Amino acid sequence: MVNKNNKGLGRGINAIFQDIEDPDLEQSAVEDLPLEEIRPNPYQPRKTFDEAALADLAASIKTTGVFQPIIVRKSISGFEIITGERRFRASKLAGKTTIPAIVRSFDDPAMMEIAVLENLQREDLTPLDEAQAYDTLIKKLNLTQAEVSKRLGKSRPYIANYLRLLTLPVSVKTMLNDNQLSMGQARTLLSLKDKKQIPAMAKKVVAENMTVRQLEKLINELNAGAKKPKPKAKVKSPYLRASENQLGDRFGTKVNIAQTQKGKGKIEIDFGDPNDLNRILALLDVNLD
Numbered sequence: 001m002v003n004k005n006n007k008g009l010g011r012g013i014n015a016i017f018q019d020i021e022d023p024d025l026e027q028s029a030v031e032d033l034p035l036e037e038i039r040p041n042p043y044q045p046r047k048t049f050d051e052a053a054l055a056d057l058a059a060s061i062k063t064t065g066v067f068q069p070i071i072v073r074k075s076i077s078g079f080e081i082i083t084g085e086r087r088f089r090a091s092k093l094a095g096k097t098t099i100p101a102i103v104r105s106f107d108d109p110a111m112m113e114i115a116v117l118e119n120l121q122r123e124d125l126t127p128l129d130e131a132q133a134y135d136t137l138i139k140k141l142n143l144t145q146a147e148v149s150k151r152l153g154k155s156r157p158y159i160a161n162y163l164r165l166l167t168l169p170v171s172v173k174t175m176l177n178d179n180q181l182s183m184g185q186a187r188t189l190l191s192l193k194d195k196k197q198i199p200a201m202a203k204k205v206v207a208e209n210m211t212v213r214q215l216e217k218l219i220n221e222l223n224a225g226a227k228k229p230k231p232k233a234k235v236k237s238p239y240l241r242a243s244e245n246q247l248g249d250r251f252g253t254k255v256n257i258a259q260t261q262k263g264k265g266k267i268e269i270d271f272g273d274p275n276d277l278n279r280i281l282a283l284l285d286v287n288l289d
Contacts, residue, residue: 030069032098037078038070040085043112043136046119046129048177049089057086058093066091069100073111079103082111083118112140120152127183128173131162138163164190172202181205184212191216193223234259251280 070084081088082104091099106114116133119125125133137148145163149156165186168176172189175181181189185205189198205215236244240257247255251269253276259265271277281287 029102030100031103033072033079033101033103034098035088035092035096038072038088038099038101039075039078039080040088041081041083041111041115043108043115043140044081044085044119046085046125048126048129049086054086054090054093057090061087061090061096062094066096066100069102071114072101072103073106074103080111082106082114109141112136117152126177127162127165127186128177131165134159134162135166161187169199171199175202175206182212185210185215188212188215188219191223192219197222251283253280 066087068084068087070087071082072079072084073082079101084101088099116137120130120133134148137143137151138145143151145156145159148154149159152159165173165176165183168186168190172181172186176183176186181202185202189202189205192198192201201215201219204210210218236257236259240259244255244257247257247267247269253272254270256268256270257265258268269280271280
């Protein structure tokens, strides 16, 4: 019943479902449940379902029925799907009123982990759905990236790279989900130092059909340009520094002499308040009366 190819998911869903894999137990536990009493798994990480694939599955179910029961748990009102939401959705599309199901008792953490693991085994999971699955395990089960890595048999950098996709701007996430951008292109876009440039750069990638290598080169150039050092302030001549010191002593405050183009310049004299200004003006023999 469970796909044996767990794609390296460590402990994996097979271990969780080992009781379900007993054929006798499975057959005795199957019952037809009304579709109207079943609700999707609230912890379902998958946000997108291929409508064409659902239509094909619905056509098959309409003709031959559902061979593989879904797994549900009893809730306060009706049932909640643990695994098998595609079959549930396709059955509704096919006009069915009931679906074969196995009722199991799972608490919220177990239900969440099973939903995530089952989805991670599907090859049609989008990069963002996979990223959301890891994020769900971390936040809802209070796991670290290292713990998720060990639990699923994935490297920590692998988990981290997917989680970073969740920080993409919404418009870029849409492009990724629509297969306009690849996983590699999306990850490369995240290396832009000026994050505000990401949406425009994503559009450029699609419009020019850029490869990951081309994108990396362009972003490296942009990032290098952003690192250009600010021009160093010109070193003042000993004459100007000495003049500043003498004027500072004369007025009892800080004085700055700045030299501009073609030998021109300006003198800036700091003052603390109106009284201080009047004191300096008096020293300059400036009478405003």
